[in-house]
Amino acid sequence: MAKKKKGKKKLIKGLWSRGELSLLKKLFPSNPTAEISAKLGRPNDAVKKKASRMGLRKSKRYLKTLGRA
Secondary structure (H helix, E strand, O other): OOOOOOOOOOOOOOOOOHHHHHHHHHHHHHOOHHHHHHHHOOOHHHHHHHHHHOOOOOOHHHHHHOOOO
């Protein structure tokens, strides 16, 4: 009997849609990267790289909540 994987969502690879890009731009400064990658269904590293290439940074306010600013 084959085992079913529970909770594993297939991650998207490839081109980013305009909707994904606008959501990334909106969410990245004030949300955890892991949360954003889960919403987009993309790997954490892909979200980090794309945000970096777009020049996005975490906000000072968000970093302060993490004790990093």
